[in-house]
Each structure stands twice: as structure tokens, then as C-alpha cells.
Amino acid sequence: MSAAAVFGDDVQPALQVTGLAVEFPVERAVVRAVAGASFSVRRGETVALVGESGSGKTVSALAAMGLVDAPGRVSGDVRIDGQPVLGLREDQWRTLRGRKVAMVFQDPMTSLNPAHRIGRQVAEAIRVHDAEVSRHDARDRGVALLERVGIVPAAARARDYPHQLSGGQRQRVMIAMAIANQPDVLIADEPTTALDVTTQAQVLDLLRDLQHEMGLALLLITHDLGVVAGIADRVVVMYAGRVVEEGPVDAIFTSAAHPYTRALLASVPRVGAARGALRAIAGSPPNPGETVPGCAFAPRCSLAEERCVAHVPDLRPVAEHHRAACVFGDQIAAGRLAP
Amino acid sequence: MSMRVGDESGRARAESNDAGLAPTATVRSPRGGEWRRALRAFRRHTVAMIGLCFLVFVFLACFVGVRFAPSPTEQSLLEATHGPSWDHWFGTDELSRDELARVLHGGQVTLKLAIGVAILTTVIGVLIGAVAGFYRGWVDELLMRFTDLWIALPALPFLAVAVSIGTVSLGPLGSVDLGGPLGMTILLSLLLWGSIARVVRGATLSLREREFVDAARTIGSTNRRIIWRHVLPNCLGPITVNATLVVAEAILVESTLSFLGFGIQPPTPSWGNLLTNAISNIEDTWWLVVFPGAVIFLTVLAVNFVGDGLRDAFDPRRQVRA
Numbered sequence: 001m002s003a004a005a006v007f008g009d010d011v012q013p014a015l016q017v018t019g020l021a022v023e024f025p026v027e028r029a030v031v032r033a034v035a036g037a038s039f040s041v042r043r044g045e046t047v048a049l050v051g052e053s054g055s056g057k058t059v060s061a062l063a064a065m066g067l068v069d070a071p072g073r074v075s076g077d078v079r080i081d082g083q084p085v086l087g088l089r090e091d092q093w094r095t096l097r098g099r100k101v102a103m104v105f106q107d108p109m110t111s112l113n114p115a116h117r118i119g120r121q122v123a124e125a126i127r128v129h130d131a132e133v134s135r136h137d138a139r140d141r142g143v144a145l146l147e148r149v150g151i152v153p154a155a156a157r158a159r160d161y162p163h164q165l166s167g168g169q170r171q172r173v174m175i176a177m178a179i180a181n182q183p184d185v186l187i188a189d190e191p192t193t194a195l196d197v198t199t200q201a202q203v204l205d206l207l208r209d210l211q212h213e214m215g216l217a218l219l220l221i222t223h224d225l226g227v228v229a230g231i232a233d234r235v236v237v238m239y240a241g242r243v244v245e246e247g248p249v250d251a252i253f254t255s256a257a258h259p260y261t262r263a264l265l266a267s268v269p270r271v272g273a274a275r276g277a278l279r280a281i282a283g284s285p286p287n288p289g290e291t292v293p294g295c296a297f298a299p300r301c302s303l304a305e306e307r308c309v310a311h312v313p314d315l316r317p318v319a320e321h322h323r324a325a326c327v328f329g330d331q332i333a334a335g336r337l338a339p
Numbered sequence: 340m341s342m343r344v345g346d347e348s349g350r351a352r353a354e355s356n357d358a359g360l361a362p363t364a365t366v367r368s369p370r371g372g373e374w375r376r377a378l379r380a381f382r383r384h385t386v387a388m389i390g391l392c393f394l395v396f397v398f399l400a401c402f403v404g405v406r407f408a409p410s411p412t413e414q415s416l417l418e419a420t421h422g423p424s425w426d427h428w429f430g431t432d433e434l435s436r437d438e439l440a441r442v443l444h445g446g447q448v449t450l451k452l453a454i455g456v457a458i459l460t461t462v463i464g465v466l467i468g469a470v471a472g473f474y475r476g477w478v479d480e481l482l483m484r485f486t487d488l489w490i491a492l493p494a495l496p497f498l499a500v501a502v503s504i505g506t507v508s509l510g511p512l513g514s515v516d517l518g519g520p521l522g523m524t525i526l527l528s529l530l531l532w533g534s535i536a537r538v539v540r541g542a543t544l545s546l547r548e549r550e551f552v553d554a555a556r557t558i559g560s561t562n563r564r565i566i567w568r569h570v571l572p573n574c575l576g577p578i579t580v581n582a583t584l585v586v587a588e589a590i591l592v593e594s595t596l597s598f599l600g601f602g603i604q605p606p607t608p609s610w611g612n613l614l615t616n617a618i619s620n621i622e623d624t625w626w627l628v629v630f631p632g633a634v635i636f637l638t639v640l641a642v643n644f645v646g647d648g649l650r651d652a653f654d655p656r657r658q659v660r661a
Contacts (some may be wrong), residue, residue, distance in 0.1 A: 065557055098559035110550040115572035124568065125558045177558055 012082050013040035014184045014217035015064060015101070020076035021241075022059050022068055032291070033059040035241035036076070038299050038315075041217040043184065046208070048228040048249070049221045050264070051238035054285060057221045060238070061187045064219075065103055066093040081184055099129055102178035106190040108170035112162040118173045122146060125180035145176040149206060164218025168199035172206065179210060185217045186210075192227060204231050229253060234321075237261050240286050240296035243315060248323030257324035257332050258281050259339035260297045294325070303328055375578065380652035387648020394500035397638055407601045409437040423626055424612055430626040431614065442631050445608035450593035452609075454523050456589040457582045459528035464535025465578060469566050471536070472543025483540065490533035494592070495513050498601045518604040521595075527589050542574035576653030580646055586644035593633050610635050 022034040034056040041047045044266040049057045063074045067086060078086050080100050085093070105111040113121060124141035127133055133141070139158070149153035149172040162170055171191060177187060188207060192200035195259045208231055211218045222228060228235055228249065235252040237245040237260065245258040256262050283300040286292050294309035295301070301308070307327060318333040331337035381387060409426075423430045429438035471482035501517045508514045513524045547570065548553065555565050571578075590610070596602030597611025598618075605612055610631055617627035 067553065067556060094559045094561060096559070097557055103554075103557040105554060106551050107550060111554040113551040113555075113569050113573070114577075116568070125559075128559050128564070174554065177554070180558070204431075 004230045011042050012135055013079075014043045014081055015219060016040040016077075016079040016082075017060065017064060018077040018079075020060060020063055020074070020078060022056070022063050023073045023075075025071050025073075032241055033072075034063065036241050037238065037241065039236045039243060039246060041185065041219050041226055043217050044211070045234065046211060046218040046220060046232050047234045047236060048232035049236050049238060050223065050225070050228060052264075052285065054240075055238040056241040057223075057238055058189055058254075061103065061159060061189055061219065061221055063247060065097060065101060065184075066090075066190075095129075097179045098125065098178075098183060100183055101185040101187065102181070102183040103187045103189065104174050104178050104191045106170070106192045108167055108174050109194065111174055112170055114162055117159050118151075118165065119143060119146065122158075122173065122176050122180060125177040130183050142176075142180075145180055146173065149173070149176040149179075149210075151176070166199075167195050168203060171195060171199075171203050175203075175206060175210070179214065183216070185219065187219045187221070189221045190223070191220070193222070193224070200227070201230075207231070225265065237264070240292075242296065242312070242325065244297065244326070245324040246315070247319070247324075251319060251322045255319070255322075255333045255335070256324045257318040257322065257329040258297075259301045259303055259328070259332065261324075262332065262339050263300075301339060303337065327339065340563065358386040359365050374575075377392070377649070377652040381648050384651055386650035388645050390644030390648070393641040394645065396636070397446065397641075398450065401443050401450060405440065405443040406449070408440040408443055410440060422570065429630040432627055433620070433624065438627060438630060441613060442610070442634055445610045445613050445631070447589055448520050448603060448607060449610040452520050452527070452593055452603075453586045453589040455521075455524040456527045456531060457585045459524065459580045460532040460535050460585050461578060463528065463532040464581075465539050465571065467532075468536040468539025468541075469543050471625060472517065472540035473547055473562065473570060474542070479540070482536075486507075486533045486536045490531060492530065495596075495599070496532050497530070498526060498596055502601050502604070513647070518602075520603060520607065520609075523593060524604055527592060530586060530592070531585055535578070535585065537575050539574055542577055543570050546570045546573050552629050557592075566646055576649075580650045580653065583642060583649055587639045590635065590639050590642070 011024065016037045017040065018163060020033065020034050020037045024033060036279045037056060037060055039047065040048070049060065051057050052055045062068050064078050064085075068074050070254065071242065074086055076086070077084060080096060085096065088096070093299075095306070104233055116124075119142050119252060122145050123135070123138035126138045127135075127140055138139065143158050146158055151157045151169060151172055151230065157165075157169075162173075165173065171194075175191075186207075191207065192203050192221045204227060207218065207220075210216060220227070220232060232249045234247050235245075235247060236243055237252070237258065239260050245261045246267050247257075253259060257264060260281075263279070263281045267281060269278055281300060285297050286299070292298070292309075294307075294311055295304070298304040300307040313325045313327050315325045316329060322333070323329075324333070326332065328337050328339075332339065429442060432441065461501065467482050467486065470502050471479040471486075501522075503518055506514050506516045515525065517523070517526060543566075547565075552565055552569050555569050560568070593602050593609060594611035594614070596612045597609050600612075602611050603609040605615075613631040614628060617624060617631070621628050
């Protein structure tokens with residue numbers, strides 16, 4: 001895919017999230033799991049949403065599916081194919097889920113219903129949206145979907161129960177269910193975290209193939225930078241509920257502009273890199289219940305100065321299609337300043 | 340192909356398939372669904388199997404064997420009331436009627452009642468429990484307080500009043516004699532559905548947080564579909580166990596109430612009301628107490644054994660690997 005098509009600003013994003021905030025009231029306080037995140041995914045594009053645990057990745061995705069339950073509060077703007085979806089009624093959401101936007105969860109061990117055969121579960125995904133389809137047709141289409149995601153021999157395996165499948169196969173079944181109604185947007189929440197390494201690669205290959213074939217807008221939530229390098233077109237880095245950097249995958253890996261992204265990259269072992277201790281990021285992320293006045297990363301950042309804690313830095317362009325929320329963004333990206 | 344293979348080779352095949360290799364053979368794993376697994380575990384539960392055999396025997400005796408027993412109403416005027424004999428295995432009662440025949444006929448009434456109560460309590464309890472657990476919030480609060488109300492209801496005064504009302508009209512559905520078998524089934528169901536509702540609510544509360552419920556929501560499933568397809572099939576274990584235990588409870592409660600005169604009213608025989616008169620003459624006609632009493636005791640014990648067996652069978656922690 002050409003860079004123009006991937007980064008063309010004229011194309012309407014399949015998923016556009018603007019100023020998303022998700023809050024959960026707890027005893028006499030409010031936890032802001034997401035504090036004003038903005039990102040978008042176009043058709044045919046794979047965007048990796050990266051960040052450590054608690055950075056708001058999964059909650060952002062759930063908000064985009066309309067799955068944040070009360071008492072959680074969602075504000076901002078989420079558009080799926082241009083249609084604003086926040087504030088939709090539950091029955092309106094149901095027509096979107098599966099058909100416009102679908103999701104694959106982290107743990108395939110628990111996301112399949114242990115009481116039903118997998119063929120029936122895939123067929124159910126079809127029948128949920130099309131009551132006209134007969135049981136028989138739904139079953140046949142379900143078998144075809146299983147075949148497509150690499151469960152062979154599909155007709156025989158369709159009669160298996162989830163516990164008879166390996167983790168990778170179960171994740172394939174989850175993917176089959178997610179694509180059953182040709183959604184425009186597919187959100188994959190750490191789809192390979194629970195799998196072993198060889199299986200991870202196969203599942204990622206499958207996702208990439210399906211994405212090309214169906215022109216999916218794929219939002220891949222992960223904390224695995226290896227996965228990011230292998231599959232993503234663009235990367236969105238989240239920290240403490242905010243987007244701190246976004247840009248093309250190459251730019252992120254070669255000239256990351258945010259100290260947090262740099263630190264994240266430095267904490268991952270690389271083949272061929274000089275031997276030495278991996279650099280863990282000092283300190284820990286802020287408690288989501290506390291509100292930090294300035295940059296949330298400032299307390300852990302070696303470059304932090306007074307203006308960093310004074311107010312939250314905006315996302316500013318540091319290169320074409322590459323933005324970072326750091327006052328030193330330009331200098332870090334250019335290599336003039338090293339955190 | 341229907342080769343039987345163990346779990347390990349099934350797992351091994353799964354892995355090899357994942358590595359992109361063609362499976363070596365299309366052998367189906369012998370492990371089926373939860374029900375089949377539970378059935379296998381149940382069959383290995385000796386005490387439960389003994390209980391089940393005894394129950395089958397009691398049922399056959401009450402519903403089939405009864406045809407070969409003497410009439411329960413025929414009075415043998417030539418014979419005085421006497422103890423067990425070759426002609427009358429359980430002896431004869433104070434009106435010289437065959438006690439065995441009366442126990443078997445009473446068993447028909449009591450067993451039908453117990454099973455009816457189990458079915459009815461399950462329907463009410465599952466419905467209320469699933470809705471309360473799934474929707475939570477004020478729905479849960481309302482339904483569970485309603486459940487508490489029925490659980491807290493003092494059984495004896497409630498039944499005494501209900502039975503004294505006698506026949507009530509249900510409009511187009513006809514009328515029900517609250518002191519008869521059908522009336523008692525309904526009354527006991529009203530008293531006993533609470534525990535099933537609580538069990539199902541608890542199971543639903545935990546099941547609704549499972550990821551496959553979220554997954555079902557992400558494909559656009561409605562709440563009703565989620566309850567039917569994803570929540571209830573996964574609490575069939577506790578539901579079955581509870582229904583079984585309700586059978587035992589219903590037999591005991593019916594016996595107690597009929598014995599006290601609040602239950603099924605004579606001349607309809609039931610295990611409970613067989614004991615009513617017998618107990619006052621226990622020194623002379625001990626067999627009229629011992630035999631029906633033993634039948635009640637053993638049947639309830641057997642039902643409880645089966646219930647224990649089912650509970651173990653559905654408990655994954657106790658599962659022995661095949």
C-alpha cells in the first residue's frame with residue numbers, strides 16, 4: 001500500500017476517535033482511564049495502539065465498541081464510517097457491533113463459550129445479524145469461515161468444543177466470529193499475548209491477510225513492539241490515558257520524538273544490539289485516580305523542567321504525519337537531545 | 340473414523356495443526372461436551388450410582404410393580420390387622436388394607452409431586468435468578484427481595500391457611516384443590532423456588548463477567564440471546580444439582596406436612612399421611628410406621644446421593660482425567 005493511500009488525509013477514517021475521555025467514579029473520586037485521546041484508523045490501514053498496562057488502550061477500544069458499562073462515563077467523539085456513535089442506544093449499537101466494528105479479545109481460552117461447539121458459535125455470529133439465514137446455511141457459512149481462518153478440516157473441527165482446540169486455533173475461531181459479518185473496523189486487543197511465539201506469528205499473518213483481503217481498518221492493541229514492527233502501518237503511543245506520540249511505524253522506531261516512546265524502545269531486547277543491561281523505565285505510571293497538572297510522564301523523565309509540569313503539552317507535528325506531545329519533541333526526533 | 344484416542348493425542352494433533360502441518364488423521368477426540376464429561380464422572384461415583392439404582396427400583400415399584408400388588412382399598416374382613424406376612428409383605432393397616440399397596444400408591448402421589456415441584460421451582464428460579472443476576476441494579480434488588488420474602492415465609496402457617504381455603508378457582512384454567520396433589524405441588528413450589536433463584540443469580544453474576552459474554556456482545560448479540568445461549572447453558576450443572584436436591588426436599592416437606600395434616604388430604608394416600616394414624620399405635624402396629632418411614636428415608640437418602648454425585652460430576656476440580 002502506498003504511503004499516500006495510507007496517510008492521505010482526504011480519506012474518511014473508518015474509525016475516528018477525537019478527544020475521547022472515559023471516567024469511572026469510585027468512592028469519592030473519579031478515575032480517568034482515558035483523558036482526551038485522539039486517533040483514527042482508515043480502511044486498509046493497520047494502526048498499533050501501544051502502551052503499558054493501564055495506559056487506557058483497552059478502555060479506548062471498549063469505548064469504540066460502546067461496551068463501557070455504567071457507571072463508566074464516556075465523552076468526546078467517536079465516529080465509525082463518519083457516523084457519530086457515542087450516545088447511541090443499546091439497540092442501535094447492536095446493529096453496529098459485528099457489522100461495522102468487531103473485536104478480538106486477548107485470551108482465546110476464555111472468550112469462547114465452553115458449552116457450545118465452535119461451529120455453532122461461528123454460525124451464531126452470522127445469525128445474530130441476519131435472522132433470515134437458516135440454521136443450515138449459517139452452519140455452512142460458519143464452516144467456510146473456519147476454513148478461511150485456517151481451521152482444517154473445517155467441517156469436522158466445527159463439531160469440536162473449545163477445550164479440544166489449542167490456543168492458536170481458538171484465537172482463529174474468535175477471528176472467524178469477528179469477521180463473520182464483514183465489519184469495516186476490526187479491533188484486536190492483544191490478540192497474541194496469550195499465545196506462544198510461533199503461534200503468535202501465524203495469527204498475525206492471518207490478521208494481515210484478512211486485512212488486505214477485506215480492506216479492514218485494523219486497530220491492533222498491543223504492548224509488544226515486535227508485533228508492532230511486523231504488522232503496523234502507523235503507531236499510536238498512549239501513556240496515562242493520553243496519546244503521547246503517533247506516526248508511521250518507521251518514524252517511531254528510528255526517530256521517536258517522545259521520551260516515553262524512547263524509553264519504551266530502550267526497554268526491549270534486540271537481536272544484534274550491543275550487550276548490556278536493558279533499561280527499565282524508572283518509577284511507575286501515575287495512578288489514574290490522581291490528576292497530574294502537566295505531562296504525565298514528567299516525574300519519570302530525565303528532561304523534565306518546570307514548563308513540563310505546568311501544563312499538558314499538546315500533540316505537535318515533529319515531521320510529516322508524525323506528532324508528539326513533548327515540548328522537546330523536535331529536538332528528540334532530530335537526535336539533538338537524548339532523554 | 341472413530342478411533343478412540345486419549346486426550347494427549349488430541350492435544351498433540353491440535354498443536355501440529357497449528358504449526359501449519361496437515362493433521363495426521365481426522366481422529367475425533369473422545370472428550371465431548373460438559374454433559375458427556377459429567378456423565379462419565381457420575382458413572383464412576385459409586386454411592387450415587389447405588390442411589391440412582393435404588394430410585395429406579397422405587398419408581399418401577401410404584402408405577403409398574405403396583406399392578407401386581409393387592410388392591411389398596413380392598414379390606415380383608417376375615418383377617419385382623421397383622422404384621423408382615425407372605426401375602427402382605429408390609430402387613431395390613433388398621434382397616435386390614437394391604438400396606439405395601441398403600442405405600443406404592445402413596446409413592447405415586449408423592450413422587451409425582453416431588454418431580455412436579457422440582458420442575459416448577461426450576462422454571463421459576465431460573466427465570467428470576469437469571470434476570471436478576473444479568474441485569475443487576477434495581478432489577479436484581481427488587482427480584483432478590485421478592486425471593487427473600489418467599490424464603491422467609493413461615494411454611495407451616497402458610498400451608499395451614501392455604502389448605503384450609505380448599506378449592507380455589509383459577510378462572511379459565513379451572514380450579515385447584517390446594518389440599519390435593521396438584522395444589523400441593525404448586526404450594527410447595529412457591530415455598531421452595533428461592534434457593535434455585537439464588538444459585539442461578541450467583542452463577543449468572545459471575546458468568547456475565549466472562550469474556551465470552553463480552554465477545555457475544557461485540558458481535559451484536561441481544562441480552563436475551565446472551566442469557567439463553569451463553570449464561571444458562573453454563574449453569575446447567577448447578578441447576579441440575581439443585582433440582583435434584585429439591586426432589587428430596589419436596590418429599591420430606593410433603594411427608595412432614597401430610598403427617599401433621601396440612602398436606603395431602605386423605606383419602607388420597609401419600610407417604611406422609613400414611614404415617615398420620617400409624618404413629619399413635621406404634622406399639623401395636625409398628626410395621627405401619629417402620630415400612631413407610633423406611634421408604635421415605637431411603638428414597639430421600641438416595642436422591643441426596645444422586646445430588647452429591649451430580650455435584651461432584653459437574654465440579655471441574657474433582658474431575659478425574661479420562
